[in-house]
Amino acid sequence: MTVTHKLTFPLNDPAAILALRAGDEVVVQGHVIGIRDRTQIRIFDQGIEPPIDLTGALLLHTAPNVRKLGPGRYEKLCIGTTTSARMVRFTEGLGERYGVRAICGKGGFPDQAIEPMQRLGMVYLAIVGGAAALETTQIEEIEDVAWEDLMPECLWKFRVKDFGPLTVGIDAHGNSLYHDVQNRARQRLEQLSARL
Amino acid sequence: MLGAAASLYVWALRDLPRDLREALAGALERETSVTGIRVLETIHRNVEVADTERNLVCQDTGIAVYYCRVGERFPLHPAGIERALKAGTERATVEHPLRSNTVHTLTRESTGANVGYRVPIVHWEFVPGWDGLDVKCVPKGSGSENMSFLKMLVPADGVNGIKRFVLESIVEAGGKPCPPGIVGIGIGGSADYALHLAKEAIARPIGTRNPDPLVAQLEDELYGLLNETGIGPMGLGGDVTVLQCHIEHADTHMTLNPVAVNYQCWAARRTSAHIGADGAVDYDRDF
Numbered sequence: 001m002t003v004t005h006k007l008t009f010p011l012n013d014p015a016a017i018l019a020l021r022a023g024d025e026v027v028v029q030g031h032v033i034g035i036r037d038r039t040q041i042r043i044f045d046q047g048i049e050p051p052i053d054l055t056g057a058l059l060l061h062t063a064p065n066v067r068k069l070g071p072g073r074y075e076k077l078c079i080g081t082t083t084s085a086r087m088v089r090f091t092e093g094l095g096e097r098y099g100v101r102a103i104c105g106k107g108g109f110p111d112q113a114i115e116p117m118q119r120l121g122m123v124y125l126a127i128v129g130g131a132a133a134l135e136t137t138q139i140e141e142i143e144d145v146a147w148e149d150l151m152p153e154c155l156w157k158f159r160v161k162d163f164g165p166l167t168v169g170i171d172a173h174g175n176s177l178y179h180d181v182q183n184r185a186r187q188r189l190e191q192l193s194a195r196l
Numbered sequence: 197m198l199g200a201a202a203s204l205y206v207w208a209l210r211d212l213p214r215d216l217r218e219a220l221a222g223a224l225e226r227e228t229s230v231t232g233i234r235v236l237e238t239i240h241r242n243v244e245v246a247d248t249e250r251n252l253v254c255q256d257t258g259i260a261v262y263y264c265r266v267g268e269r270f271p272l273h274p275a276g277i278e279r280a281l282k283a284g285t286e287r288a289t290v291e292h293p294l295r296s297n298t299v300h301t302l303t304r305e306s307t308g309a310n311v312g313y314r315v316p317i318v319h320w321e322f323v324p325g326w327d328g329l330d331v332k333c334v335p336k337g338s339g340s341e342n343m344s345f346l347k348m349l350v351p352a353d354g355v356n357g358i359k360r361f362v363l364e365s366i367v368e369a370g371g372k373p374c375p376p377g378i379v380g381i382g383i384g385g386s387a388d389y390a391l392h393l394a395k396e397a398i399a400r401p402i403g404t405r406n407p408d409p410l411v412a413q414l415e416d417e418l419y420g421l422l423n424e425t426g427i428g429p430m431g432l433g434g435d436v437t438v439l440q441c442h443i444e445h446a447d448t449h450m451t452l453n454p455v456a457v458n459y460q461c462w463a464a465r466r467t468s469a470h471i472g473a474d475g476a477v478d479y480d481r482d483f
């Protein structure tokens with residue numbers, strides 16, 4: 001049976017990450033850090049240190065729609081999640097160099113994320129893609145933002161309440177729902193093709 | 197006309213059509229996996245929150261695609277209709293405000309408020325003798341549009357080749373296009389036309405069937421087969437992989453057998469309006 005975990009991020013207890021199993025439900029409190037393609041290209045390809053601490057963080061793949069209130073201050077309008085697969089290559093660096101514990105996105109990571117996540121004690125948390133109206137209500141406030149020149153692909157710090165439900169897509173034990181679902185689907189594809 | 201275009205775009209982004217809501221409710225009834233039920237329940241909660249908070253259903257305001265059916269005697273020339281659709285899209289984006297997505301395809305620099313060179317995309321059909329205009333707005337998100345596939349099969353691959361390619365494409369897409377959604381398939385014509393037809397297919401009211409009984413039978417069969425892949429809601433595994441499968445076809449060359457797949461996510465947004473010769477606008481969603 002699946003379990004529901006209530007976690008607060010940043011989270012620096014490795015045991016709490018190891019307690020998560022692929023398929024489990026997770027609801028998050030505390031802080032979530034918003035990032036996207038260009039944010040990570042700046043960190044890793046251009047070698048610029050992120051000005052917001054990522055230790056123990058839960059990252060969210062997003063490009064939020066916001067309204068500017070004043071210098072460095074933004075109001076949320078509509079915040080949703082983007083497809084993760086494009087950003088899989090940053091997984092290892094995020095865990096190894098910055099101590100990121102969890103990555104939340106939609107659509108999953110391909111198999112190349114499984115090994116680094118297991119080695120570094122990280123998880124992939126699947127959100128329901130497109131469910132932005134709900135997600136926006138779960139983000140209480142935009143507390144901080146860096147790299148505004150990348151708008152909307154800045155580095156965002158959100159305070160969240162009851163963020164979820166998320167599903168553990170890849171756990172820190174080498175299990176991936178995406179891998180399993182693909183494997184089963186490919187077998188079924190063969191059976192179905194034989195029946196055509 | 198400009199106001200109608202602006203309204204159609206914002207309305208589509210906020211309020212899902214009834215046929216889609218019913219299909220999503222049906223999906224939740226059929227689904228048996230724990231993760232699949234969790235995803236579908238969250239989708240329902242999200243649609244409710246979008247209704248009560250008057251927020252957008254999904255953050256991706258997409259690329260605006262319009263389908264126009266213009267009567268021969270409609271007083272405004274298509275050039276004027278196109279100008280109004282573009283200005284309306286821009287006005288909606290600025291006034292709401294909506295996230296703008298359009299960029300130059302090489303420089304990746306923003307080209308404005310969801311408008312740009314050849315964007316929004318407008319398709320035309322002309323109706324002899326008629327004096328009215330039907331406009332349909334389909335904001336198309338990138339997560340699902342990135343899951344588009346084309347294969348130039350050979351005639352000897354036959355109908356089974358088509359089925360196999362569609363199945364492979366949807367398994368390959370996995371959770372990326374936000375399933376369960378509408379699989380649009382275009383067959384026949386030419387390479388470009390097959391892709392155009394696949395997009396036309398996702399824009400149909402959900403569950404409608406192709407008037408050609410042979411094609412309609414293929415829609416039914418593929419709908420069943422696709423839901424046996426087990427990809428499930430958001431690709432986390434489950435019974436409901438697709439809400440529907442729609443096919444549009446065209447006759448083709450004797451040595452061609454093109455098949456195109458276009459995916460539309462669960463947020464299959466669609467609004468339409470009828471505009472009379474006197475300019476009166478009647479909003480509904482029946483095409």
Ligand code: SF4
Pocket residue numbers: 081082129130131254255256258336337338339340372373374461462463
């Ligand atoms: S694929 Fe559709 S539902 Fe998913 S994020 Fe894009 S527009 Fe939204």
